Amino acid sequence: MEDSRPRFLDDVTVELVKHSASDSDVLWAARVSTAGEQSIEEINKDPERSKGLINFLMRDRHGTPFEHNSMTFLVKAPIFVFREFQRHRVGWSYNEESGRYRELQPDFYIPGPERKLVQEGRPGKYVFVDGTEKQHKIAVEVMESAYRSSYEAYREMLEAGIAREVARAVLPVGLFSSMYATCNARSLMHFLSLRTKSEQAKVPSFPQREIEMVAERMEAAWAGLMPLTHAAFVANGRVAP
Amino acid sequence: MEDSRPRFLDDVTVELVKHSASDSDVLWAARVSTAGEQSIEEINKDPERSKGLINFLMRDRHGTPFEHNSMTFLVKAPIFVFREFQRHRVGWSYNEESGRYRELQPDFYIPGPERKLVQEGRPGKYVFVDGTEKQHKIAVEVMESAYRSSYEAYREMLEAGIAREVARAVLPVGLFSSMYATCNARSLMHFLSLRTKSEQAKVPSFPQREIEMVAERMEAAWAGLMPLTHAAFVANGRVAP
Amino acid sequence: MEDSRPRFLDDVTVELVKHSASDSDVLWAARVSTAGEQSIEEINKDPERSKGLINFLMRDRHGTPFEHNSMTFLVKAPIFVFREFQRHRVGWSYNEESGRYRELQPDFYIPGPERKLVQEGRPGKYVFVDGTEKQHKIAVEVMESAYRSSYEAYREMLEAGIAREVARAVLPVGLFSSMYATCNARSLMHFLSLRTKSEQAKVPSFPQREIEMVAERMEAAWAGLMPLTHAAFVANGRVAP
Amino acid sequence: MEDSRPRFLDDVTVELVKHSASDSDVLWAARVSTAGEQSIEEINKDPERSKGLINFLMRDRHGTPFEHNSMTFLVKAPIFVFREFQRHRVGWSYNEESGRYRELQPDFYIPGPERKLVQEGRPGKYVFVDGTEKQHKIAVEVMESAYRSSYEAYREMLEAGIAREVARAVLPVGLFSSMYATCNARSLMHFLSLRTKSEQAKVPSFPQREIEMVAERMEAAWAGLMPLTHAAFVANGRVAP
Numbered sequence: 001m002e003d004s005r006p007r008f009l010d011d012v013t014v015e016l017v018k019h020s021a022s023d024s025d026v027l028w029a030a031r032v033s034t035a036g037e038q039s040i041e042e043i044n045k046d047p048e049r050s051k052g053l054i055n056f057l058m059r060d061r062h063g064t065p066f067e068h069n070s071m072t073f074l075v076k077a078p079i080f081v082f083r084e085f086q087r088h089r090v091g092w093s094y095n096e097e098s099g100r101y102r103e104l105q106p107d108f109y110i111p112g113p114e115r116k117l118v119q120e121g122r123p124g125k126y127v128f129v130d131g132t133e134k135q136h137k138i139a140v141e142v143m144e145s146a147y148r149s150s151y152e153a154y155r156e157m158l159e160a161g162i163a164r165e166v167a168r169a170v171l172p173v174g175l176f177s178s179m180y181a182t183c184n185a186r187s188l189m190h191f192l193s194l195r196t197k198s199e200q201a202k203v204p205s206f207p208q209r210e211i212e213m214v215a216e217r218m219e220a221a222w223a224g225l226m227p228l229t230h231a232a233f234v235a236n237g238r239v240a241p
Numbered sequence: 242m243e244d245s246r247p248r249f250l251d252d253v254t255v256e257l258v259k260h261s262a263s264d265s266d267v268l269w270a271a272r273v274s275t276a277g278e279q280s281i282e283e284i285n286k287d288p289e290r291s292k293g294l295i296n297f298l299m300r301d302r303h304g305t306p307f308e309h310n311s312m313t314f315l316v317k318a319p320i321f322v323f324r325e326f327q328r329h330r331v332g333w334s335y336n337e338e339s340g341r342y343r344e345l346q347p348d349f350y351i352p353g354p355e356r357k358l359v360q361e362g363r364p365g366k367y368v369f370v371d372g373t374e375k376q377h378k379i380a381v382e383v384m385e386s387a388y389r390s391s392y393e394a395y396r397e398m399l400e401a402g403i404a405r406e407v408a409r410a411v412l413p414v415g416l417f418s419s420m421y422a423t424c425n426a427r428s429l430m431h432f433l434s435l436r437t438k439s440e441q442a443k444v445p446s447f448p449q450r451e452i453e454m455v456a457e458r459m460e461a462a463w464a465g466l467m468p469l470t471h472a473a474f475v476a477n478g479r480v481a482p
Numbered sequence: 483m484e485d486s487r488p489r490f491l492d493d494v495t496v497e498l499v500k501h502s503a504s505d506s507d508v509l510w511a512a513r514v515s516t517a518g519e520q521s522i523e524e525i526n527k528d529p530e531r532s533k534g535l536i537n538f539l540m541r542d543r544h545g546t547p548f549e550h551n552s553m554t555f556l557v558k559a560p561i562f563v564f565r566e567f568q569r570h571r572v573g574w575s576y577n578e579e580s581g582r583y584r585e586l587q588p589d590f591y592i593p594g595p596e597r598k599l600v601q602e603g604r605p606g607k608y609v610f611v612d613g614t615e616k617q618h619k620i621a622v623e624v625m626e627s628a629y630r631s632s633y634e635a636y637r638e639m640l641e642a643g644i645a646r647e648v649a650r651a652v653l654p655v656g657l658f659s660s661m662y663a664t665c666n667a668r669s670l671m672h673f674l675s676l677r678t679k680s681e682q683a684k685v686p687s688f689p690q691r692e693i694e695m696v697a698e699r700m701e702a703a704w705a706g707l708m709p710l711t712h713a714a715f716v717a718n719g720r721v722a723p
Numbered sequence: 724m725e726d727s728r729p730r731f732l733d734d735v736t737v738e739l740v741k742h743s744a745s746d747s748d749v750l751w752a753a754r755v756s757t758a759g760e761q762s763i764e765e766i767n768k769d770p771e772r773s774k775g776l777i778n779f780l781m782r783d784r785h786g787t788p789f790e791h792n793s794m795t796f797l798v799k800a801p802i803f804v805f806r807e808f809q810r811h812r813v814g815w816s817y818n819e820e821s822g823r824y825r826e827l828q829p830d831f832y833i834p835g836p837e838r839k840l841v842q843e844g845r846p847g848k849y850v851f852v853d854g855t856e857k858q859h860k861i862a863v864e865v866m867e868s869a870y871r872s873s874y875e876a877y878r879e880m881l882e883a884g885i886a887r888e889v890a891r892a893v894l895p896v897g898l899f900s901s902m903y904a905t906c907n908a909r910s911l912m913h914f915l916s917l918r919t920k921s922e923q924a925k926v927p928s929f930p931q932r933e934i935e936m937v938a939e940r941m942e943a944a945w946a947g948l949m950p951l952t953h954a955a956f957v958a959n960g961r962v963a964p
Contacts, residue, residue: 020743020793029903032797033821061676061685064569067816068905070743070793079324080340080410087546089330090572093790093907098756099321100449109410119404131403138401139408146394146411153387160379162372163360165449167380169321169350169415170387180752182791182907184816194543203543208341208406261502261552269499270662273556274580302917302926305810308575309664311502311552315514328787331813334549334666339515421511423550425575425664435784444784561806562822562892571812581803582931591892601886613885620883621890628876628893635869642861644854645842647931649862651803651832651897652869690823690888 010112014217021069029065066186091187096179107176189240202237251353255458262310307427319350332428337420348417430481443478492594496699503551511547548668560591573669578661589658671722684719733835737940744792752788789909814910819902830899912963925960
């Protein structure tokens with residue numbers, strides 16, 4: 001029997017559960033075009049040339065060599081994050097926990113102390129600034145209270161025999177969900193270019209902080225698997241090829 | 242100034258806002274393969290042959306001739322419907338109202354009297370049956386009350402100066418949203434095959450009733466634009482080519 | 483009865499056969515996010531603001547509002563062009579003349595007098611320069627002769643009762659084919675960014691001249707339909723959003 | 724220095740160069756929906772249930788759990804095969820040898836003794852039957868002769884200093900090329916359903932024999948990696964979920 005007391009979490013989690021992804025995957029894919037097939041042994045002989053080739057592909061936006069690899073992440077984050085995440089259609093596969101098949105557990109998102117709560121400026125030019133301590137207190141208290149009431153309403157309907165898929169209508173988008181997300185380096189770079197904010201970025205982006213928290217963890221895991229590709233992405237202004 | 246008293250709605254709306262889609266679009270696309278280009282005048286000369294060709298393409302799953310057309314719908318439905326809808330990635334384009342840029346209005350979904358509320362059976366074999374009057378009453382009352390509280394919490398945070406994108410975390414997935422969705426006949430058929438339930442379907446599907454309500458309205462609009470294609474879809478077991 | 487004497491052509495053709503595409507399609511799609519639905523009448527009231535919004539979307543790479551429109555082109559070009567063209571997977575639909583169903587007609591590509599024939603430099607940095615008159619003469623004579631022989635071989639096999647799909651193996655990639663290609667403004671911009679060469683381009687590209695000839699004609703047709711979107715594409719360095 | 728004497732080959736080759744694909748990948752992806760995350764150890768405890776779940780997913784066309792895996796193949800086949808292959812857009816990544824960057828080598832396809840050369844019936848109902856010995860002899864002789872002439876024309880232009888991308892126009896679609904193709908089980912099943920012919924297939928298909936030869940080898944490699952998934956695909960009429 002699962003515990004149904006609400007939990008309030010101020011962080012997301014990202015786990016790299018599976019991967020087949022390395023810089024050499026980019027290299028052999030690129031070299032079939034220009035030099036016939038090469039073995040990984042041949043490719044590994046000349047690391048400087050490898051670095052140069054990856055950089056050239058990134059700069060001139062030869063995108064397909066970055067697609068012959070695969071990474072699967074298990075992501076736990078609030079529904080409002082998944083709503084944005086799943087708008088990424090190309091080169092992404094998703095399987096998410098179902099509110100039709102399962103009774104959903106009461107894990108809810110609240111902003112942590114670092115989360116800037118106040119938005120200034122106009123659409124397209126928003127800036128977030130720290131709220132006061134009082135604002136943070138209000139946010140947490142109002143959210144926790146609203147989450148509790150929503151979850152009680154959900155449970156009340158379930159106990160009255162109403163179907164999960166109907167009862168869930170009252171659950172908030174701050175509820176945590178879980179999904180497996182599979183991508184390749186190219187689709188991941190596209191995601192990162194839109195869902196992180198960076199001074200190195202040629203094109204500005206304004207991601208919501210919570211999806212950026214997911215993106216940052218994915219980027220760290222990916223950088224470990226494909227360091228040359230990651231470095232070239234950063235060096236070329238974080239624009240996906 | 243917009244009214245912020247909650248509204249409770251038991252129906253979705255679908256409006257065909259724009260289209261460039263007719264049966265003859267399928268025909269000329271198919272005939273380039275086999276007979277060179279044909280004018281629409283030539284095609285229209287022989288309606289029986291047109292019907293036969295569309296039926297043949299559908300039956301033998303020649304999918305691409307069904308892609309050279311376009312329909313844009315404005316859909317208003319609860320977030321939990323859009324969560325399922327936007328999982329359709331191929332041949333679909335979406336633009337949805339943003340909870341980051343706009344203050345969201347308090348329109349909420351409640352089940353209508355026809356909505357079967359009780360689920361029986363096991364995963365993969367669920368059947369929905371009518372609930373009792375009492376169950377329907379509980380659902381509506383609990384939902385309305387939970388929705389009101391959530392929206393008050395949202396407003397309270399906004400009034401305290403907290404950003405919309407943070408405050409919205411308490412809003413429920415039963416909140417209505419709006420989106421433009423553009424597709425072609427092939428991507429629409431794929432959607433319909435999974436999101437409607439029909440005795441004519443070769444492959445069973447178990448859509449949630451609320452997305453099926455959207456799908457039925459889209460199907461009706463499409464059937465008016467491409468009657469031969471729609472008839473062939475139905476006659477071939479509602480399997481997308 | 484079709485004439486089977488070879489024809490040698492130094493140009494491609496592109497015809498816009500169908501479209502549902504205008505700048506206002508971008509505007510209403512974008513404004514659902516920020517301002518709720520707006521009628522086209524409202525949108526048309528303020529052309530300067532429209533221009534500014536389209537420019538903002540392009541610059542900050544908000545891509546989806548550029549997808550709710552559709553253009554279908556009939557393209558006649560050599561097979562080697564279609565080989566590159568059909569590598570564009572996202573937001574493109576194709577139907578091409580079939581060498582399995584039809585006897586292919588002897589239209590072949592030869593370089594026109596403007597086509598630079600000589601390549602200098604190394605991979606990734608090629609430059610094309612004019613050949614000598616003699617080189618052009620060689621190219622045309624060798625090609626025409628090779629094309630004739632290939633087509634005779636094709637015909638000889640057909641006359642011996644060998645299936646079209648087998649006999650076509652000898653036909654060259656310089657043979658003309660026809661296809662319908664349907665796209666939206668976003669997928670077209672991506673195509674143009676890679677398949678045209680321009681001093682306005684932020685990212686260099688090195689298209690083969692023959693596919694660029696197709697791309698230029700498509701761009702001209704599109705610019706007529708969506709002038710504000712086209713202008714914003716050019717002003718923003720010909721990078722697809 | 725590479726040998727430029729033509730070689731005539733009657734077979735294709737397919738090598739599985741890399742993979743991250745097993746039946747358990749389907750299982751954990753599916754179970755996140757219904758039962759929360761499960762470890763592979765838990766999943767492996769109950770093989771009969773695993774088989775049942777995969778079969779259920781296939782039958783009811785739950786496609787996404789079949790996407791969290793990756794296979795990369797190195798395929799060598801004639802250009803006319805790649806022309807069909809690369810029409811598969813969704814869930815496929817390609818990198819092919821470039822005729823712009825490389826001098827192409829003279830490997831050409833000729834039909835083997837098993838290849839049925841004669842087509843009977845009408846479009847949509849073609850049947851292939853054995854040709855006579857004489858027909859086979861004509862095909863091979865005419866093809867070899869045409870291929871030799873084409874390749875000589877190509878070489879002649881190269882020697883005159885004409886660019887590779889121009890000279891290749893005379894090369895036939897029977898020329899061998901090489902590509903890396905990466906897919907997942909779902910996109911592979913879709914490919915197999917259209918590019919193989921089988922008595923077990925619910926929906927008939929009429930692939931050209933040469934692409935079917937590629938598809939058969941891919942299917943054999945995949946069946947070794949994901950035996951339960953492959954068995955469920957066959958048992959459910961070779962329809963992709």
